[in-house]
Amino acid sequence: MHMDIDVMSEEQIDALLEDKITLEILTEEQSASLMKRLNDRIAKAELMLLQSKLETQGMQLELQELQAVDSKLSAETRTAEAYDFLEKVKAEKEHAESIKVNATALLNALMNAQQVPNLVQPKEYPKDGDKPVSFHFAAFMKDRAKGDFARTTRLSFEKALATLSEVLGEKPISDVTRQDVAGILGKLDGQAGKHGRTDLKRGTVQKYLSHTKTFFAWAEGQGLVKENPAEKVTAPLESRKASSNVARLPYSPAQLKKVFAAPLFTGCKSEKFVFEPGTAKVRDGRFWIPILGLYTGLRLGELEQLRPNDVVKHEGHWCIDVNEQDTKTTKTDGSVRLVPVHGELMRLGFLDYVKQRKSQKTLFEVRDYSKFWNDRFLNIHGLKTEKLVFHSFRHTFSSWIRTLPNSEVKNRLMGHAPTTTGEMYGRILTAAEIQMFLNLEPVFDLSALYPLKG
Template sequence: MPIVSEATLRERARTFFQAELTKSLEVAFLYPTDRTFDKDVEVSWLISRTADLRASLASQSFSADIKVDAAELLDSSNPNYAAPISDQMRYACNLILRAKIENSRILKAQLEGDYQSTGATDPWYAGLTATGLPPLPGEKSEPVSSPTLGEITDKFVASKIKHDWAAKTAADVKRVIKLACALIGDQKPMSSVNTDDVKNFRDALAALPPNYMKLALKKGTSPQEAIESNSGGACLSLKTQDKYFTMFRQIFIWAAAEEHIDKVPGANIKVAGIKTVIDGEQREPYSEAQLTKLVHSPLYSGHQSEKCRYKPGKLLRRDGYFWVPLIALHSGLRMGEILQLRKSDLKQENGIWFFDVNKAEDKKLKTHSSKRKVPVHQALIELGLLDQMHSVPPASRLFPEIKKGSDGYYSHNFSKWWGRFARHMGFASPKTAFHSLRHNFIQALREAGQLEYVNKALAGHADKSVHAQYGSAVPLTILKAAIDTVDFKLNFSHLQP
């Protein structure tokens, strides 16, 4: 007998149950109008039938008719059922028995006019209803067209790309959709996607190897193959699982809002263990020892060549690779915010130089609160940043040598370079990354005793306090005074121009 997954069996059993409900609805609607129909006899038989089915379920003894229906769930055309019965056959028999018990109870309630008791209460079949009355003899049933998962996801992506998403977000969600269609089936009617499908998607995320979403789908490896070959191996981090699961859920939230489906399936399903992420997977600031390794590395003391900045040499290029880490450390700007800066974004107001972080053509912001003015730290001025920037053409990016990656973002290639460089220099660790420099900056602000609303203004974090709703933005003079208190007790004398 071929192996069929439990999820597939449950889905087939739900289809079987709906078909049984439809037949019962015909009995409840049409039979009472037949003068030869005796309702009391039918109700009595249903009570006896339900009791027999429950006894069979309790004793796990299955009659031939139950096995026949179970074999259909298993795609088995073999009339000679294996003895002793297999675990899979036993599971299918349980599905059939519970469907028949529930259907008998509902039909009894319908015949007695108790329609308040006709909702499916068995957890395996909750929420299912009859698909409508079967056609009368001689009538032709008109098939009801239901949009498939693949059709709905195409509409979802098109709508979000037009109105909401940046290119990187679109690429991430498309990978999630491709995985969802591989696990659930892109031809499955959207209205039939249920809680079990949502659970299976969540559980698959917990078992997939790292980078599967980016690599394996392109190579044609199915999720099931990847999970089987990864038994006991490394898996996606909880944060990544939660990120992808949230993207997956957005499909159904959108579909419900657009009235393609009645409700969001598995609305209360969550990634198991996500609450433990707060302490376990957060990025940490670089330690003083790690920062010392950075500022005294060949990147700042002299390197072999432009492409080999981790080996000592006589070349010292003061380009984007030189400045971007220093700016991040002394301003808290995100990698993407720095790399997309233009010459025109380096401005002066009342004698204060600042980075104008804004959204424009070919420039993106993470959130609305990311738009801000961040004064240039005095340490960067003393290291010659402003003098060097005077030579940059007005319409140019500050660091034109750092090109866009395949995802359309300047951070793509630089992030990979930074990871390799950190490993070569010996300051890489599991809980640190380039973003750790931003953590260093915010931590330094707090250690300097700066007020939290000032810290939020510099970091581009939304201030949702009541006081923040009054008045205008934090004055540049206050931001400049605050940012210049940031001191990492590092020796930058060798970096003087």
């Protein structure tokens, strides 16, 4: 905060002393300048008081002498000049007394004001309390590791604390407030939009806040904070809502036919001009993401985060592992799941594509696919409506698996949070359940897109 204390007027200094908020954010240099100005005031007041005392004492001596002379004069012999001088001395004495009273009051006020700089002195912190929250993560994680700390839980904590660090920056841990912790909700809301999600379930926010509360409870035990600033922070009923609360519709068979007859899938002009018909066959993320959305029900954010090593073998079947490893995030705890790779994806050559991407960090090299699909693809091909978006593939998948006899299996495939105590156990599909899914007839015939053999 730019403020030159040295050139401020006395009136400005008075106003500053009344502004407690500004006093608390003064720099050390500004605080030192303010202290000097106050000390100068006190010194001047003391000098004025001393001068007042000396003048008063001198006048009192003169007055005593004149009163002695005056007492010897009769009323007839007292001159007008002597009377006038006596009255003048009395007035000077009264003025001196007034100066003395005012100077004393000023001195007392300034002596009280001398306590103000205590408010702007550098704050005293407990040991390492002046360090940001990120400084303490290693010690916290080390203490947590002494107990039952599963790898997935550790990764979940790391992501929650990383978000907290982004929100708080370099703010000392001892200064963190409840309002600061509540800021994590806004950060999560921003992440939801970035990954193309239209809502963020309460469970996700609760998980992050739970981890944050655990961290600050540890910090309180270490004496780094006086009280847990996250203790009374609660998640809203729904942290993010669809902007217009419009219910998304699944793609109809006619709409799917139009989607997969587009040049992007059947043949386009080039990799750059994928909306114009041609002979070029594009088989990158732009091609695969909608097909996987249709046959796996994965959310767009989950698809964008996939890595080649997320395609794994389980119970003898290829599956997509939706997890929270490294920097990946999921919508809720229930979102961590295995989704079998349907035979139609096999026939389309998905595993060959995965093999080609093995040396790459991500499975799909795409950026802002939500905009590509919702704003460009659907518009260009006359499919854009308020209720039809990329997320509609997930609704189509949900409708497709309704024929499965086991509701728990459907919830696991969709990545829904457990609805019963029994569902909390055995979230991974069994071989029989996987086979049940693989036996489903294709949701839509994509045989025209099969790679040529030969």
